Amino acid sequence: MKNFDVFLSETSSHRPEFLNLIEQTGKVHGELREQLKSESSIWDEKFFLLDKSSTWKSIDHRTKESILISLGKKILQEAYYIESAGMAYSGKMILTSKTKEERQFYCFVAEEEARHLRLLETIGEFKTGPLDVPSFASLIGEIIQESSRKCHFLLIQVLLEGWGLDYYKDLSQSALNENVAKAFKQILKDEIRHHSAGVILFSESSQMSEVEFMEFLKFLERISVMVKIGPYSVCEELFSHIPNPDLKMVRELLFETGAVTQTEKKLNLIRDLLEKVLSEKEMEIITLKKILEPMDIDSMADFLYQSIPGTYLHHPIH
Ligand SMILES: [Fe+2]
Numbered sequence: 001m002k003n004f005d006v007f008l009s010e011t012s013s014h015r016p017e018f019l020n021l022i023e024q025t026g027k028v029h030g031e032l033r034e035q036l037k038s039e040s041s042i043w044d045e046k047f048f049l050l051d052k053s054s055t056w057k058s059i060d061h062r063t064k065e066s067i068l069i070s071l072g073k074k075i076l077q078e079a080y081y082i083e084s085a086g087m088a089y090s091g092k093m094i095l096t097s098k099t100k101e102e103r104q105f106y107c108f109v110a111e112e113e114a115r116h117l118r119l120l121e122t123i124g125e126f127k128t129g130p131l132d133v134p135s136f137a138s139l140i141g142e143i144i145q146e147s148s149r150k151c152h153f154l155l156i157q158v159l160l161e162g163w164g165l166d167y168y169k170d171l172s173q174s175a176l177n178e179n180v181a182k183a184f185k186q187i188l189k190d191e192i193r194h195h196s197a198g199v200i201l202f203s204e205s206s207q208m209s210e211v212e213f214m215e216f217l218k219f220l221e222r223i224s225v226m227v228k229i230g231p232y233s234v235c236e237e238l239f240s241h242i243p244n245p246d247l248k249m250v251r252e253l254l255f256e257t258g259a260v261t262q263t264e265k266k267l268n269l270i271r272d273l274l275e276k277v278l279s280e281k282e283m284e285i286i287t288l289k290k291i292l293e294p295m296d297i298d299s300m301a302d303f304l305y306q307s308i309p310g311t312y313l314h315h316p317i318h
């Protein structure tokens with residue numbers, strides 16, 4: 001079943017009756033929908049490990065604040081699209097459930113994902129054009145549309161929702177804004193059950209076929225590449241404020257912020273999550289293919305230097 005869109009546009013304000021109806025429905029479900037947006041940065045320099053960077057220390061306070069605001073917006077933008085994907089995912093799982101209770105469970109999940117998205121809408125401003133879907137969310141959308149049921153449990157619920165637990169906890173604990181902290185804490189409470197259901201349903205269903213395993217590896221490789229490249233957003237935002245950044249500066253930032261160790265930690269978390277449900281043999285294949293091995297600092301610096309706007313690729317004269 002692929003004939004549906006994972007990411008949808010917003011309902012036009014010319015349809016006030018329908019918009020009113022959804023507000024009423026939210027209230028019936030206990031929603032308090034106050035707007036809690038804030039203009040200042042939500043996560044500080046320590047959260048992004050920038051406090052250790054000499055390039056960071058060299059820039060003025062106003063620029064720092066504007067970088068932190070942009071980085072915070074990117075985090076919220078990604079969360080917005082991940083929760084949007086969550087609604088489509090539960091919808092698909094409702095239709096393909098194998099038992100009545102499974103279907104009931106995914107109906108609850110669908111409601112929770114809709115609430116998560118509406119909660120985020122109260123704390124942030126989002127760009128919702130067709131080109132505004134962040135690449136990680138877009139990959140999740142592809143998995144939801146393309147992959148088999150077995151891979152759905154494994155990639156979406158075991159891996160990504162499991163990963164989300166750690167990430168949302170971090171976002172909640174480090175948020176400078178109390179409303180944002182509360183929102184992520186609330187989302188986290190539900191995601192724990194979504195992840196547990198994935199572990200149970202994956203383990204209860206039949207052995208993964210070779211085709212399903214290969215399909216899983218293909219997506220795992222793409223997910224891990226997004227982790228392996230290191231702090232892309234941080235580099236993108238920081239170096240957009242530095243005239244002619246060079247490769248040495250990128251490498252220095254990675255060194256000072258311990259980017260390789262941070263990436264290794266993230267890849268190990270993915271490994272721990274997969275070990276919950278995969279066999280030793282399957283884990284061995286992942287190890288042999290080096291899918292969860294971090295890049296060394298020079299490869300990471302090269303990759304980031306060539307990908308971030310304002311550097312090498314964008315100045316062909318160099
Ligand atoms: Fe969610």
Ligand SMILES: [Fe+2]
Nearest residue numbers: 086161191194
């Ligand atoms: Fe979820």
